[in-house]
Amino acid sequence: MAVLFVLALAALVAARKLLIPHSFGDYGHYRADVVDEIAAQPINYAGYGICADCHSDIYDLKQQSHHRGLSCESCHGPAAKHVEAPDEFIPGAPRERGYCPLCHGYNLSRPTGFPQILPQTHNPGKPCMSCHNPHNPLLPHPPEECSACHREIATRKTVSHHATLLCTQCHVVPADHLNNPRFVRPQKPEGRAFCGQCHAPDAASPAEIPRIDLTTHHERYLCWDCHYPHSPEAIR
Amino acid sequence: MESFLASVVSELPGITGYVYPNEYEHHWGILIVIYPYLTGLVAGAFILASLERVFNVKVIQPVYRLSLLSALAFLFVAPLPLLAHLGHPERSFEMFLTPHSRSAMAMFGFVYAWYLMVVLLLEIWFDYRRDMVVWAKEKKGLSRYVYKLLCLGANDLSPKAIRFDDKVGKIITIIGIPSAFLLHGYVGFIFGSIKANPWWSSVLMPIVFLFSAIVSGIALVLLIYMVTSMFRWRETNMACLNKLAEFLLYAMIVDFSLELLDFIQRLYESEESITILSQMISSRLFISLIVSQVILGSIAPMIAIVMARFGRMPDEMRRMIYFMAAILVQVGIFSTRWNVVVGGQLFSKSLRGLTVYKLDLFGIEGLLMSAIFLILPFIILYVLAKLLPPWPETQAKVPIV
Amino acid sequence: MKENLKPISRREFVRSCSQALPAGLFFFTFGIESLAAGEEGSQYDPTQHNYGMGIDIHKCIGCGRCAEACKGENNVPREPIYFRTWVERYVISTDGEAQVDSPNGGIDGFPETREERDIVRTFFVPKLCNHCANAPCVQVCPVGATFTSRDGVVLVDEKYCIGCRYCIQACPYGARFLHPEKRVAEKCTFCYHRIVEGLVPACVEVCPTQARVFGDVGLQSSPLRRFVRFHDITVLKPQLNTKPKVYYAGADGEVR
Numbered sequence: 001m002a003v004l005f006v007l008a009l010a011a012l013v014a015a016r017k018l019l020i021p022h023s024f025g026d027y028g029h030y031r032a033d034v035v036d037e038i039a040a041q042p043i044n045y046a047g048y049g050i051c052a053d054c055h056s057d058i059y060d061l062k063q064q065s066h067h068r069g070l071s072c073e074s075c076h077g078p079a080a081k082h083v084e085a086p087d088e089f090i091p092g093a094p095r096e097r098g099y100c101p102l103c104h105g106y107n108l109s110r111p112t113g114f115p116q117i118l119p120q121t122h123n124p125g126k127p128c129m130s131c132h133n134p135h136n137p138l139l140p141h142p143p144e145e146c147s148a149c150h151r152e153i154a155t156r157k158t159v160s161h162h163a164t165l166l167c168t169q170c171h172v173v174p175a176d177h178l179n180n181p182r183f184v185r186p187q188k189p190e191g192r193a194f195c196g197q198c199h200a201p202d203a204a205s206p207a208e209i210p211r212i213d214l215t216t217h218h219e220r221y222l223c224w225d226c227h228y229p230h231s232p233e234a235i236r
Numbered sequence: 237m238e239s240f241l242a243s244v245v246s247e248l249p250g251i252t253g254y255v256y257p258n259e260y261e262h263h264w265g266i267l268i269v270i271y272p273y274l275t276g277l278v279a280g281a282f283i284l285a286s287l288e289r290v291f292n293v294k295v296i297q298p299v300y301r302l303s304l305l306s307a308l309a310f311l312f313v314a315p316l317p318l319l320a321h322l323g324h325p326e327r328s329f330e331m332f333l334t335p336h337s338r339s340a341m342a343m344f345g346f347v348y349a350w351y352l353m354v355v356l357l358l359e360i361w362f363d364y365r366r367d368m369v370v371w372a373k374e375k376k377g378l379s380r381y382v383y384k385l386l387c388l389g390a391n392d393l394s395p396k397a398i399r400f401d402d403k404v405g406k407i408i409t410i411i412g413i414p415s416a417f418l419l420h421g422y423v424g425f426i427f428g429s430i431k432a433n434p435w436w437s438s439v440l441m442p443i444v445f446l447f448s449a450i451v452s453g454i455a456l457v458l459l460i461y462m463v464t465s466m467f468r469w470r471e472t473n474m475a476c477l478n479k480l481a482e483f484l485l486y487a488m489i490v491d492f493s494l495e496l497l498d499f500i501q502r503l504y505e506s507e508e509s510i511t512i513l514s515q516m517i518s519s520r521l522f523i524s525l526i527v528s529q530v531i532l533g534s535i536a537p538m539i540a541i542v543m544a545r546f547g548r549m550p551d552e553m554r555r556m557i558y559f560m561a562a563i564l565v566q567v568g569i570f571s572t573r574w575n576v577v578v579g580g581q582l583f584s585k586s587l588r589g590l591t592v593y594k595l596d597l598f599g600i601e602g603l604l605m606s607a608i609f610l611i612l613p614f615i616i617l618y619v620l621a622k623l624l625p626p627w628p629e630t631q632a633k634v635p636i637v
Numbered sequence: 638m639k640e641n642l643k644p645i646s647r648r649e650f651v652r653s654c655s656q657a658l659p660a661g662l663f664f665f666t667f668g669i670e671s672l673a674a675g676e677e678g679s680q681y682d683p684t685q686h687n688y689g690m691g692i693d694i695h696k697c698i699g700c701g702r703c704a705e706a707c708k709g710e711n712n713v714p715r716e717p718i719y720f721r722t723w724v725e726r727y728v729i730s731t732d733g734e735a736q737v738d739s740p741n742g743g744i745d746g747f748p749e750t751r752e753e754r755d756i757v758r759t760f761f762v763p764k765l766c767n768h769c770a771n772a773p774c775v776q777v778c779p780v781g782a783t784f785t786s787r788d789g790v791v792l793v794d795e796k797y798c799i800g801c802r803y804c805i806q807a808c809p810y811g812a813r814f815l816h817p818e819k820r821v822a823e824k825c826t827f828c829y830h831r832i833v834e835g836l837v838p839a840c841v842e843v844c845p846t847q848a849r850v851f852g853d854v855g856l857q858s859s860p861l862r863r864f865v866r867f868h869d870i871t872v873l874k875p876q877l878n879t880k881p882k883v884y885y886a887g888a889d890g891e892v893r
Contacts, residue, residue: 020333021797029336030784034794035683041830044710045839067845074702074843078709102746103700103845109726109747109759110698114846152753254725254737256764256811260718263802263815323800323820330780330799341803342779431877432773432809585811586893588737 044078047071051079054086058135065136075099075134100128106151113181118151142178149181153230160231170194170229195223253512253589262593264577265601267317270609272423272445273573274314277613279420279446280453281307282356282412287483289409295479301363301626302464303457308356309617315348317609320600340426351419355412362405364624365390366398367631382623420449427576434509434587435516435580440498447491448572454484455565460617462559468627474551481558484565485541492534495572512587520582520590524571533568537561681833687789688827689854689882690841691864692763694889696848699724699761701743703840703849708744710828710839717741719814721825722765722840727891729758735891762892763849765840766791766812766825767873767881774804774813774824783822789854789882790829795821809874810881827851854882 026032051072052059062068073079073091081089094100097119106116123131131140146167147154157163167173172187189195196214198205218226251260285303287293319325335342369391372383390397421442427433428441438444458480465472502510517525537560544557578593596602707713707722717740724743728750729735740747743761750756768791775783775791782798785791798821805813805822816823828838832851836842841851852861861884868886874893875881885892 016333019329024334024781027787028784029334029781031781031794031797034796035786035792035829037796038792038826038829039833041711043831043834043836045706045831045836045842047831047836047842069847070845071843073706074845078706102702103698105746106749107699107747108750108753108756109728109761111695111760114698155753254739257718257720257723257739257742258805258811258814261814263805321801323802323815324798327780327797327799330782330797334781336779336781338776339779339803340777341801344779426803430773430777430807432807581806585809586737588735 043080045073046078046080046083047073050083062135065138067135067137095127095129097125097127100132100134108152115149116151117148146173156231162230162232192219192223195229250592250594251589253584254586255584255589255591256586259581259584259591262578262581262591264581265321265593266574266578266595266603266606267321267601267609269570269573269577270317270606271314272420272577273452273570274310274317274609274613275420275423276445276449276452276569276573277456278307278311278314278351278453279416279449280451280455281310281457282416282453283450284454284457284480284483286409286413286416289406290413293479295475296483298473298476298628299457299461299480301624302461302621303453304356304360304363305620305624305626306457306460306613306617307453308360309620310613311348311352311356312616313609313613315344316612317606318344320605320609340422340429343422344426347419347422351415355408355415359405359408359412360624361386361388362401362408365401366393367624369393417446421446427580430580432585433580434507435513435583436576438498438502440494444491444494444498447487447494448569450487451484451491451565452569454480454487455562455569458484458558458562459566462555462562464621470627472555474554477555477558478545481541481545481561484562485538485545488534488538488541488565492538495534509587512583512590516579516583516590520592521575521579525575525579528571529568529575532564533571537564537568540564683786683788683833685788686856687854687882688832689768689789689852689861689884690765690827690838691850691852691861691868691870691884691886692888693848693850693864693868694760694762694885694887694892696846697724697761697763698846698848699726699743699747700845701741701746702843702845703763704742705744706839706843707825710831711826713823714817716817719817719823721812721823722763725762725764727758727760727762727889728756729889729891730755731757733757758889760887760889762885762888763840764810764812765883766808767810767879767883768825768827770880770882771878773807773809773877773879777803777807779803786829788832790827790832791824792826792829793822793824795819795823798822809877809879 021031021033023032024030048071055072059072062070062072075094076091079091082091101117101119104116106118110116128134132138143149145154150167157165170189174184174186176184177186192214197203198209199212200214201211203209203211223229281303284296285300285307288296288300319328322328331342331345335346365387368383368387370393372380372387372391375383424442424445427436427445428438430436458477461480462472462477502513540557540561544554544561581591582593583590598604701724704720704723707720708715711721713719713721720742722742723739725737725739726743726747727735727737732755738747747761750759768785768789770785770789772785772791775785778784779801780797780799782794783791783804784794795816800815800820800822802815802822805815808824813822813824815821828836828840831838837851838849841849850860850864852859852864854861856862864886865884870884870886871888871892872881872884873888
């Protein structure tokens with residue numbers, strides 16, 4: 001009986017030894033070999049920079065442009081095969097109009113200041129590349145309207161009582177703002193007196209414009225603390 | 237706002253609000269509903285048997301062996317739905333080779349093996365040994381050898397040996413009660429320990445599972461006892477039935493109170509998940525939780541049993557009500573398992589949306605397969621009852637040596 | 638012709654890669670270079686690393702290139718219900734209700750929101766496996782098929798996984814799925830095959846705005862360390878004590 005028991009136990013131990021993968025438990029409760037197996041998976045995206053070895057001209061151009069932070073494969077797709085066999089595998093280049101709006105189509109959820117267009121109204125039917133070089137995306141000419149970039153504000157203003165006011169009525173816009181928008185910024189009004197130019201009781205403006213006595217009307221606040229100037233009636 | 241979101245969501249029908257993309261697929265389906273349902277029946281039936289053995293409730297003696305055999309039959313089937321649902325059933329042995337000590341699920345194989353080998357099989361063997369010795373002598377043909385084999389060579393029928401059987405049986409039952417608690421409380425822990433899921437994560441989960449197991453087990457034995465008596469043209473023992481109904485009622489009261497406590501606690505604490513959970517209860521789970529589990533499966537049978545047990549009525553009527561109540565309890569407990577397993581996956585862990593579970597008819601995870609898993613234990617029970625008759629009148633008369 | 642071009646081993650490939658990199662160093666916010674440079678020539682030592690990722694919500698433009706690259710790099714099934722990483726859009730309306738969507742993980746872009754007037758805040762949130770230091774998925778795996786590697790990456794052994802899906806249930810972030818053909822759990826590996834070669838994960842590689850930053854949690858010179866120094870950091874569902882290693886900058890309270 002005891003012999004049988006010992007034999008059975010030995011068989012169990014042997015089976016365990018045989019069936020458990022040999023590297024199991026080397027570094028923890030797992031098969032250590034699997035880490036190497038996972039690490040051996042083929043790479044599809046070759047990685048930033050390797051493209052410069054052959055395409056240095058395009059690479060250098062891109063590095064000076066607004067797209068300098070972009071990896072080549074963001075647009076051209078996985079290119080590791082192209083690195084291994086440049087002639088056999090040619091990565092694609094998205095030329096259709098639908099691609100650029102993935103980033104540059106107007107979407108309210110995008111961070112403000114990120115360049116966006118309305119694909120429906122922005123030269124419909126024309127491929128993006130006919131005006132913009134994706135490796136050096138400059139505007140073909142400076143924007144003509146403020147609404148080209150500040151669409152959200154512009155749409156709001158058009159349905160407000162301030163619809164007829166030009167942006168420049170309140171903002172002083174340096175010429176270079178159109179070329180270098182994030183570094184050269186327009187000026188904004190500074191004090192209550194600015195709104196008073198139209199809305200003070202003694203202002204030289206048409207009579208139908210609402211008046212308010214600036215000396216008594218919440219004198220410790222700035223006008224735009226309560227009233228949104230681009231849509232002044234919106235806040236009650 | 238509404239319309240735009242509707243257009244986005246409408247790609248996948250039945251989804252409301254936002255669910256993580258990987259949650260569109262439902263991972264634990266009806267097979268995982270059946271698994272706790274079956275283990276619950278096992279644990280419940282065994283605990284009922286132990287009432288007679290350990291606590292000396294002699295009046296339920298007629299169902300003692302029947303409940304042991306039922307427990308065994310259901311235990312054989314319990315791991316099958318689990319195996320069938322695995323992505324790689326052929327790798328399941330890994331759970332014995334390299335069980336992960338921190339995983340709640342890794343212990344399943346061991347708890348199951350312990351319960352099957354050490355508790356149920358041993359207890360049944362010790363209980364049936366002297367009968368099998370007698371049968372091995374009396375029967376003819378093949379069955380004679382089967383019983384001889386089953387005796388494992390232990391043919392001693394001396395009063396001392398029989399006293400030993402009885403004593404060991406009692407000890408095993410005493411070990412068996414915590415084991416039965418372990419078996420099913422542990423299944424509850426598998427769900428209750430998932431902190432990522434607010435519907436599951438509850439310290440009461442193992443206890444609720446346990447009491448619902450007892451409820452379902454008693455109701456099952458009650459049903460099997462009545463049906464088998466009917467087919468064997470035997471009168472059911474009314475005292476035994478009354479006692480079973482009584483135990484069923486007590487277990488249901490505890491079970492229902494615990495579930496109510498859990499519910500009230502959640503409602504009162506009103507954590508961030510409460511909005512989506514109440515949406516789920518009032519829409520997706522309304523039928524299976526409010527109607528099936530609470531009203532039909534708990535309140536109705538409780539009232540019925542109270543009336544039948546303590547009211548004045550003929551035995552025939554009483555039997556009828558017990559029978560109906562036990563069936564309702566089974567429906568209710570199955571709904572309980574459904575609501576836990578499926579309900580826990582009907583809402584997104586983003587707490588912003590509800591998904592749907594579509595039950596297929598065919599396939600491994602389908603309705604037909606589940607029906608097979610639910611019928612299989614009864615076939616096994618039939619075979620077991622043929623081999624080891626659990627009826628009082630078939631018990632072998634022990635010859636006095 | 639074919640024979641002449643082919644034999645470029647991975648090691649050579651990486652080396653040439655890292656040699657080309659200093660050119661981009663000035664413009665690029667360290668994202669890739671320091672990692673690659675650190676590995677050059679030396680054998681990879683997993684004990685020297687503990688990887689994590691930083692995500693700047695303010696930089697994410699919701700283009701979905703990360704989700705696209707992830708599917709391409711890791712052969713993730715193309716169906717819109719399997720993602721190792723995806724982008725969510727949050728729209729918080731004036732009544733305080735947040736509404737979230739992620740059509741095809743953001744790969745095909747997001748349909749425009751109407752009714753802009755009702756919107757208080759709106760932003761994109763890229764999601765992926767958090768590679769938790771206290772990972773619930775690793776805890777619950779019954780056989781040891783999912784584990785935290787020595788370099789702090791949560792991985793799945795597809796030859797050992799039994800497909801029980803307990804890990805999928807245990808993940809609070811919905812980062813795991815069952816591979817429809819392999820029938821095993823699958824998830825983000827931080828592109829483990831790339832990072833051991835000194836590259837960054839594919840999603841970090843293609844992100845056009847550098848909203849994703851990858852690196853070592855503990856290394857002083859790592860881009861991730863720089864990221865967590867200069868931003869207010871939150872992690873997802875901190876109350877669950879999973880200790881995520883994906884650090885969000887500028888994540889709204891509604892994000893979960």
